[in-house]
Amino acid sequence: MATVVLLRHARSTANGSGVLAGRSAGVELEPGGQQQAETLVERFAPVPLAGIVSSPLTRCRQTVAPLAGARGLEPLIEADLSEVDYGAWTGRELKALVKEPLWNVVQQHPSAAVFPDGEGLAAVQARAVAAVRAHDARIGAAHGDTAVWLLCSHGDVIKAILADALGQHLDSFQRIVVDPASVSVVRYTDTRPFVLRINDNGGELASIVPARPEPGTAPGDATVGGSTGQPHNEHPDTNRPK
Template identity: 70%
Template sequence: MATVILLRHGRSSANGSGVLAGRTPKVGLDDTGRGQAKALPGRLAGVPLAGVVVSPMLRCKQTVAPLLEGRELARTVEPRLSEVDYGEWTGRELKTLLKEPLWKVVQSHPSAAVFPGGEGLASMQARAVAAVREHDARITAEHGDHAIWLLCSHGDVLKAILADALGQHLDSFQRIVVDPASVSVVRYTETRPFVVRVNDHGSDFAGVVPPPPKRGRKKASSDAEIGGSTGRKDQA
């Protein structure tokens, strides 16, 4: 299976406002977020992307726009990667949501959290994980096991995908940090995913590109390195 770069959108106009934007229309990047988006082509300059899949929210489309300008890549919009539907919580101030009984559930037992008039976090994880695995299988079929592609979505959505890849219960997903414009990397195989990076703000991503397949081997191995990896064999 292929390797996916999980990119959170750049900082939006809502991130620093103290308001839960959710699926509020037309929430775009702020000045910092636009700078983060402009830096993305340089950060990923050494990565040969086979595809780009994004949430339908404006802030995600704006984040990948500079990257697409310099590459012959089509943008695939995937509704299942959209922001959590926070229902009646959408547009409310976080300082008031802290007082809601549901807040403690979201923090301590998120798999049981269902937002009034919206969706549950467990449902969100199910749709997001199904989407990433389906697109990974599609890109693998089109470009091979050593393909690498990019997915741009939202903080809670990416944390849920990472929790699945790490084999963690959703109730542990609040332990994962995914900042705006950060990159996480998951390499899928037939039997297990390998989490390569989490919440990375660096600019050297050449190391996430899978090495060329060994002669006679058609598929990436699902076996983990006993004793731990010794690093990329082609970078010794």
């Protein structure tokens, strides 16, 4: 198993528009979002990346493009990490949607929410979690348990993945905040996921690179008494990008 960085796409032309864009065509990064994407190259400099997996939507492809280019990586496109299919809600104004009876279900009981002519949030979580775990197992098998990889997707999709990693019911996922261009980090093991970051908007990333396990412990063991932290110089040079 490996460590995945969950990156929400950078700010798009739909963010702040008051419209539920969903899978609408023509949604791209706004100038500020493009700048956010460019800054990822420097922010991820201390982190080796074994691979990049992206939602097929343009705003995600544009977000990872600068980092992928700098690393010489070709992003793998994964349909199961795409935005929620909001069906008939797609393209509608939020001020109108809040008056729909389904709005309160989405807020209070999202596991029961199914969008008209679209998909349910429980189905979104099922496809997204299955996809992230499959890619994590693939990358871990190819690159080892200390491998780190990047996944770029959408707010509700990442919140659903984090709820699963935290052992929370989907009905609690609205308590999780995931901003544009933020990173959340999950380290999967054979016994449990460890959630290292949530909605990190600018913190250092060197410390997410896994160190070798302490003698006598397994990768899935939790630290009794709490972690003591990990100095950056404990990462072997072989874990750093060249």
